[in-house]
Ligand SMILES: [Zn+2]
């Protein structure tokens with residue numbers, strides 16, 4: 221049945237209003253979430269603009285100051301994603317004051333990954349339904365591209381269901397930042413532009429300007445930040461090794477840990493979510509944990525939660541079982557297979573050798589040595605030489 225024009229107009233208007241007010245909706249979050257997945261292009265236009273903004277580099281060019289600004293802002297804000305969105309708001313793996321929590325939420329706003337409550341709500345949902353049909357971004361259920369980027373374009377994943385995150389929703393300042401999640405990104409982008417304009421005259425030796433700093437520091441850095449973060453939803457449920465036998469398909473990846481400051485140890489995290497550290501061992505690089513440890517020494521945060529001994533014991537048991545399994549399945553089986561091939565061959569060679577030994581013993585008894593120096597040969601040993609003349 222075709223949709224009446226006035227309903228289409230209302231939906232279009234609703235999507236435009238949601239650019240400013242994320243909580244604006246004609247229906248309750250529960251109703252929206254019950255709908256099947258579907259892309260809402262109007263709502264996604266700011267996200268598309270973010271990607272297209274990277275093309276601005278064609279006009280602004282580059283210099284080292286702009287590039288290093290982009291790199292620094294990538295890692296500073298990746299820390300906000302992993303250390304704050306994930307390890308604080310989603311899992312509460314450490315504590316801070318209410319004001320500290322507000323500052324952390326402001327910081328996460330610069331990542332342009334919606335509000336802290338939206339982020340935490342969807343992440344907790346992911347843990348409850350990992351790699352099940354209800355999981356919004358499982359690559360096993362929805363395919364790689366949907367898990368990486370498609371799921372955030374879907375209408376059903378726009379709302380924040382505050383009833384599912386009551387521990388965070390009781391702070392009105394956090395709800396406000398979540399509702400008007402466009403404010404911090406706009407202020408952040410504008411600040412970068414103004415900083416570039418200022419440096420253009422105050423420090424011309426840097427060779428940058430407002431437009432260039434906006435393109436590199438905001439558009440390029442933020443787009444890279446998005447895909448770095450999204451790789452945890454897509455790649456870490458596909459690539460890497462599994463130390464723990466969790467019910468999902470989460471995996472540990474060293475490479476992804478470098479890109480995401482320690483979030484690549486995703487199988488560890490799925491096994492035990494309450495720990496501040498995702499790299500459970502010293503060789504599992506986890507820069508987010510090191511940064512949080514440093515912050516805890518300043519008193520800004522406290523109560524970092526460790527990995528319990530029972531989890532380390534489980535890891536040791538799994539490592540032992542895996543070793544035994546590998547040994548029994550590959551090494552021993554390979555050796556058995558090798559023996560199966562070699563033993564009959566060796567037996568056949570042995571039998572043949574025994575037979576030839578008897579023959580050579582017989583030959584030895586029958587005649588002179590086969591290998592004598594020419595000088596040692598007696599007249600009888602020397603082969604008879606015949607000339608063509610003698611034959612005739
Ligand atoms: Zn998590």
Ligand SMILES: [Zn+2]
Pocket residue numbers: 346350453457470486490
């Ligand atoms: Zn996961």
